[in-house]
Structure formats: structure tokens, C-alpha cells
Amino acid sequence: GAVVSQHPSWVICKSGTSVKIECRSLDFQATTMFWYRQFPKQSLMLMATSNEGSKATYEQGVEKDKFLINHASLTLSTLTVTSAHPEDSSFYICSARDGRRKLIVDTEAFFGQGTRLTVV
């Protein structure tokens, strides 16, 4: 099946610094990538939808200036958590859809391995 690689798998950073998370589709073109956040014992919450070559669409309550998303190519999207604070500590997961299957409704989303961010 399709592979999505997310890096880093875990990161610890100091409060006030920025952290960049990369999400790559390795064997397919991902015209759309999704970024999720998951707090302990909670479900995945969609943060934003990223379309290649255009601005990301953020979900209500997600600060676009704090969570910068760049989707400059069909295989790479990045999420930068700017000026991270302890409350940003979470599990961040990306997923991607195969652009060739975009109009087929019943499609699988492929997930990256996730990034566990701890802000101290």
C-alpha cells in the first residue's frame, strides 16, 4: 500500500521555540494532506487541510499563525509549530490522499507515523 513518511517521530523542545514536522508521500502524489492532533485518550482532531500549491484550510479554533502549513510539492507538506508552549504538547499526525483517486469517495487515507511533541 501507499506509504506516508512523517519526521521526526518525536521531539522535545523548549518553550518559545519553533518545531517543523515533515510529511512525505513516498510512492504517490498527494494533492491533499491533512494534519491532525491527538491529545491523550482523545480522538484525532483535524487541524487543517493542505492542498498542494494553495493556502491551507484551517479548522475552527486552530490558529493559522501558530501552526504554519506549507504544501509546496505533491509529495511534501510541512507543519511548523511556532513559539511552542507546553499546551502544544501532543501527538501530531499527517495523512495523505492519492490525488489520482481524489474523486473516488471510498478512498483510504494513508497516515504518517505521527510526531510526539513535548514542549518543556
Add this chain to the structure above:
Amino acid sequence: RKEVEQDPGPFNVPEGATVAFNCTYSNSASQSFFWYRQDCRKEPKLLMSVYSSGNEDGRFTAQLNRASQYISLLIRDSKLSDSATYLCVVNIRISNFGNEKLTFGTGTRLTIIP
């Protein structure tokens, strides 16, 4: 009301038992449905899609009732390796340009007891 609601769990069942999970969704425009499995501190992985006609994959059977907006997952002859969190996932088309959005339930934690 949450868009996707699942049994609260946790479910602790003996090995070999049959266990059923239920899920309801609120958006009637939902177009496709899935069960994902998530192991602790890992990414979700697709378990199976769910069709109106019902579908089976080995020990796993999924059902969809569009009229009731209800989805179920049945696991027969449960194994220790089935221990995980099971996520009910609903896909909604949010524009005419093919944009879609996956909405996840909170998940039901299953532990199989030897």
C-alpha cells in the same frame, strides 16, 4: 452533539469471545465509512471500509445502516493481538471540487484478556 459518537468503552473481554462496537454519525451527507485501528502511540491504520450491504473480512464484520446513521463492527473469536483502540471514521464531501474531510470518533479501547 459530536459528529461521530462511539461506545465509551473500555471493553475487556476474554480471548475467543465475540465483541461488538457501535457508532453513530450526525451528518446525513456522510459518504463513506471506515473502521480504523490504533495501537498505543501509533498512527491509525485502516481495518476495513464499511458498505451498506455489509462486509466481512475474516473475523471482522462491518455493517452500515444509512437510515439510522449507524455503523457497527463485530469481532469474532477475538485474539490477544486484537487489543487496540478502534476508531469509527466518517468521510464527508465538503465541496463540489472533491474536497473531503475525515471525522474520527473518540475510539473504543479493547483489551483481550488471556
